[in-house]
Amino acid sequence: MAIIQCPVCHQRISSLAKVCQHCGAGLGEMTPEKRRQMAAYRHKRQSELAKKVSLVALAVTFAGALTWWFEAGTGWQWPPSTTAVTLLAVGLGLYLVGRGWLLWLHLTRSTVKRLL
Ligand SMILES: [Zn+2]
Structure with missing residues (x-):
């Protein structure tokens, strides 16, 4: 199912x-074939969305790293600013969500194939 x-x-x-x-x-x-097509289509749409989330997350992480690098003058000074830490945390968190979602879709995909 x-x-x-x-x-x-x-x-x-x-x-x-x-x-x-x-x-x-x-x-x-x-028909069972139509149901299978609908499930496959939905799965593909979700996979594309999860990949987009991962890409946006990488961009946010990169922006955080750049912010940290450029705001203090020379390189990554410790401690990083609140802005840089926020961007890095949000980016990495979002990335984990995107990759976790993809993993979940991958794991449920084999279940869908088996049960349909
Ligand atoms: Zn309905």
Whole structure:
């Protein structure tokens, strides 16, 4: 079983549902192939979003490193400013979220393939 999007209301529903629990749209006429395509499409969209989050996180981390380097004059002086620490912390945190999300998608992908 996988979580797919209802084609009518776009809420999250089970791929095995015959009727959408949110809007009542009948899904029984959907072929297993169509359900598989919808699950694959949703998975691809989420993977792309997770990669974008990771990229933005790297840019923020890089901005934090540059801020730390340039604001004190010469190189990385200790302690870094609050701005640099904030940018680095947010960037690294966001990066971990993005990579964790990708890992989770990768792990659930094999489950989706097995169960569909
Ligand atoms: Zn629906």
